[in-house]
Amino acid sequence: MLKENGLAPAVAMPAQSSDCGQTAKIRLANENDLVSIARFDEMGGCRQQEIADACCMVAERKGEPVAYVSFQPVGLLGQPLLTYLCVAPAARRRGLGRKLIEAIQQTARGRMLLSSTEDWCVASQKIFTSLGWRKIGELTGVNKDGSTEYFYAIDLHQKG
Numbered sequence: 025m026l027k028e029n030g031l032a033p034a035v036a037m038p039a040q041s042s043d044c045g046q047t048a049k050i051r052l053a054n055e056n057d058l059v060s061i062a063r064f065d066e067m068g069g070c071r072q073q074e075i076a077d078a079c080c081m082v083a084e085r086k087g088e089p090v091a092y093v094s095f096q097p098v099g100l101l102g103q104p105l106l107t108y109l110c111v112a113p114a115a116r117r118r119g120l121g122r123k124l125i126e127a128i129q130q131t132a133r134g135r136m137l138l139s140s141t142e143d144w145c146v147a148s149q150k151i152f153t154s155l156g157w158r159k160i161g162e163l164t165g166v167n168k169d170g171s172t173e174y175f176y177a178i179d180l181h182q183k184g
């Protein structure tokens with residue numbers, strides 16, 4: 025079944041992380057999460073529209089969102105595009121970034137999922153590579169800070 029956004033329904037799932045066995049819950053974001061997200065969001069803009077479109081998921085710890093990922097169902101070349109990913113500083117390096125990208129992969133199964141990241145963002149590149157994404161190109165020096173944007177894709181037609 026496809027949702028209004030054209031992708032499979034997002035499913036809440038527990039994500040076992042490595043910090044003393046604490047569990048983070050991955051779920052679809054809702055309007056009540058906006059304030060919490062704004063506290064740690066380093067990306068531009070506001071997540072209100074993505075949440076309204078059911079295109080944003082959060083990782084929740086102790087009832088509080090500590091990370092989110094968002095996507096556009098038809099973001100680039102007709103394919104879904106993972107647009108923003110941000111983990112609160114205190115919750116980083118515990119696997120939440122990876123878990124959120126895995127959650128979007130579930131939602132985008134049957135499609136080619138695309139994303140991009142700056143050349144200096146080693147963590148994102150590590151996550152993409154370890155999950156089987158391939159680098160499909162780059163735009164040299166395109167970012168405001170002069171960095172190069174790397175583009176990645178994963179073909180989810182055969183998976184899940």
Ligand SMILES: CC(C)(COP(=O)(O)OP(=O)(O)OC[C@H]1O[C@@H](n2cnc3c(N)ncnc32)[C@H](O)[C@@H]1OP(=O)(O)O)[C@@H](O)C(=O)NCCC(=O)NCCS
Pocket residue numbers: 066109110111112115116117118119120121122123140141142145146147148150151154
């Ligand atoms: C990038 C970001 C989302 C990663 O989230 P995270 O939850 O810390 O990542 P994970 O814990 O899933 O780590 C994934 C991998 O990256 C590695 N990693 C995480 N932070 C790293 C860093 N600063 N430098 C190098 N490697 C790093 C982890 O060790 C792990 O590698 P491994 O699989 O070899 O162990 C997070 O650092 C963040 O929100 N940064 C600010 C916003 C941002 O840059 N977003 C991405 C823009 S495209």
